[in-house]
Amino acid sequence: MAKDVAGRQPKYQRIAAELKDAIAAGEYGPGARLPGESDLMSRYGVARMTARQAFGVLQAQGLAEARKGAGVFVREYQVVIRRRGIQRLAVEVWGAGGSIWDVDGKGREPVVEFLGVTDEAAPDAVAAVLGLGEGATACVRRRRFLLDGKPVMLATSYLDAALVAGTPVAEPDSGPGGIYARLAELGYGPARFREEIRSRMPGPDEAARLGLTAGTPVVLVCRTAYTAEGKAVEVNEMVLDSAAYVLEYEFDAR
Amino acid sequence: MAKDVAGRQPKYQRIAAELKDAIAAGEYGPGARLPGESDLMSRYGVARMTARQAFGVLQAQGLAEARKGAGVFVREYQVVIRRRGIQRLAVEVWGAGGSIWDVDGKGREPVVEFLGVTDEAAPDAVAAVLGLGEGATACVRRRRFLLDGKPVMLATSYLDAALVAGTPVAEPDSGPGGIYARLAELGYGPARFREEIRSRMPGPDEAARLGLTAGTPVVLVCRTAYTAEGKAVEVNEMVLDSAAYVLEYEFDAR
DNA sequence: GCATCGAACATATCTAGACATCTACTGGCG
DNA sequence: CGCCAGTAGATGTCTAGATATGTTCGATGC
The missing domain is CATH 3.40.1410.10 (Chorismate lyase-like)
Known part of the structure; x- marks a missing residue:
């Protein structure tokens, strides 16, 4: 495993951080669809469970929302x-x-x-x-x-x-x-x-x-x-x- | 998979619910150690990842807290x-x-x-x-x-x-x-x-x-x-x- | 008696693949 | 033109391992 190059950070956290930065940078607006699990697998060369774990981090922070059968989406701001x-x-x-x-x-x-x-x-x-x-x-x-x-x-x-x-x-x-x-x-x-x-x-x-x-x-x-x-x-x-x-x-x- | 007997509920959710009930019933007091991953594996006959998922549910609800190398513990009430x-x-x-x-x-x-x-x-x-x-x-x-x-x-x-x-x-x-x-x-x-x-x-x-x-x-x-x-x-x-x-x-x- | 080392044990991370289930799109049919 | 079935693709669940890393506690040695 190439953990050392990532500075002791687990892969799934690094992927989650990159996705988060991309969202913050506006690459994915509210409601936009994030790359799929298989996209992350090929892009980062990880197994599917690892890609899922990365999405899990974003979901736990309330930043993303998975819709079964459709994909993972940036959560829209709710009416306040x-x-x-x-x-x-x-x-x-x-x-x-x-x-x-x-x-x-x-x-x-x-x-x-x-x-x-x-x-x-x-x-x-x-x-x-x-x-x-x-x-x-x-x-x-x-x-x-x-x-x-x-x-x-x-x-x-x-x-x-x-x-x-x-x-x-x-x-x-x-x-x-x-x-x-x-x-x-x-x-x-x-x-x-x-x-x-x-x-x-x-x-x-x-x-x-x-x-x-x-x-x-x-x-x-x-x-x-x-x-x-x-x-x-x-x-x-x-x-x-x-x-x-x-x-x-x-x-x-x- | 014996999903039907569980009434369409995923295994990990059923395990999490049972642990939660046990906590609520006082079987595990604040700070007590919950059964380990391997305990759940043998008790419910599931894979490691499934047992981990069950713990993940409790952690996401703030009911439990995992300490690496030690175990999963019931979270203590904090000073208010x-x-x-x-x-x-x-x-x-x-x-x-x-x-x-x-x-x-x-x-x-x-x-x-x-x-x-x-x-x-x-x-x-x-x-x-x-x-x-x-x-x-x-x-x-x-x-x-x-x-x-x-x-x-x-x-x-x-x-x-x-x-x-x-x-x-x-x-x-x-x-x-x-x-x-x-x-x-x-x-x-x-x-x-x-x-x-x-x-x-x-x-x-x-x-x-x-x-x-x-x-x-x-x-x-x-x-x-x-x-x-x-x-x-x-x-x-x-x-x-x-x-x-x-x-x-x-x-x-x- | 105390400090230290090490083994056993526990969780953390990751892989590779299987089947289940839901969604959205694409055709074809009426 | 509209409805509906089929299907491809997406996430959800689960298995069975392997490796990494931190904790605990007893045994050893000073």
Whole structure:
């Protein structure tokens, strides 16, 4: 093996680096087809598994995407949704009955696909935050957001089932202004929010439900809504396609 | 090949799923060593490359980590740093001369490793935000944050070089309260911040500088500081190890 | 008792070839 | 002209090896 001439770098990494440079140099634009496995085999004089490994590096970085039977393609930039964490939730928005997604910019609003409302036991951490006692159930609302038919976010809301039973919150259509407006009518209007943000690679189930290609992480946003008295009334766990979203928070220095 | 009995699932995915279940069931705790490649070969009757592919799935999901010559291990949960976006930057904190990292919780404060200050051309997008004219340079401060000796964040600040020339901002040690206190003394104290958050897989360089294992995405935070007059005075691009950080934003509904 | 060397073992890389499965294109047929 | 079957070509999966390189740990020697 002629490893020494490559400066101790495995062949597949060198090939991957060259392809990456070629992409960066504009030789292959977004959506363009990269050389096939057999092309790399003859060009670099390697076995097919080695060429595949090189493609594997690019796919793991989210730079390329293989389509079975067609080839390996440079991944196209995805549409970016700006999600403004703070203005989105201002009382002026949901208090007036407008959808909180109205401010999401540039007319590209995800479409909500409602997946169901159930009463079930909440995860321990969620139950603790909501102050649910032993055996108490949560009202769980599951939704999926689609942009141009492509899923971009999964959302799961947890509320105290005893609090919202019989109200539109427990119905598929929660009415104008969403569940925050309903909570306000019940005397539990959210006054303060906390959002916690993490990121990791998706599990196989999340990748399937979001239609993610290899090398695309997910962003986890966990939002907790508090009343003015400091009672947590809703926990909303969101799983976002990281290629589709930019989160934005704007705030004063005081 | 006995594909049909597995319900159309490739062998390597089935093996990966079984290992994952075993991890979830607690058979292999954090840091424990998983069965070796030859173990899987004999247990499932597959070739070496197939067993390796199964490990590859777990590594891509960030669940396992291979150490050459030693084995494949369940990845340990990393220490989590809470980064509070809003309180961190309140004037009470930096205005009083305290480090903005003081509020980062639980005594686990990253140590700043200073990488240098230079005057150089800023990227186009940054130059546009800062209002830098043609040929104007930016004062660029690069830092790396370490927790227990392990790098967890890379940060690059851009400021108008003409504004901060000759001040401590252009020095390695920017003095008590950091560069925001210095900017305030110059009459450009930040009054408003915007943080934009994205996530993606790291490039080879980022992975190396943060010591990331395969399957760990990075979180990108781009913070822009504005004066009360709306002038952007600083752009801070941060690259975070997603396994080390939880970002937190807390805000009122009005 | 401690340091060092070496063998056993583990993963990392690579080859050469086989069969499976999906895509896209090309003809031919209605 | 349009639809559809056939086919070439592409990636996906899998095997069975070989060689390279790093880790671990016991045995040896000082």
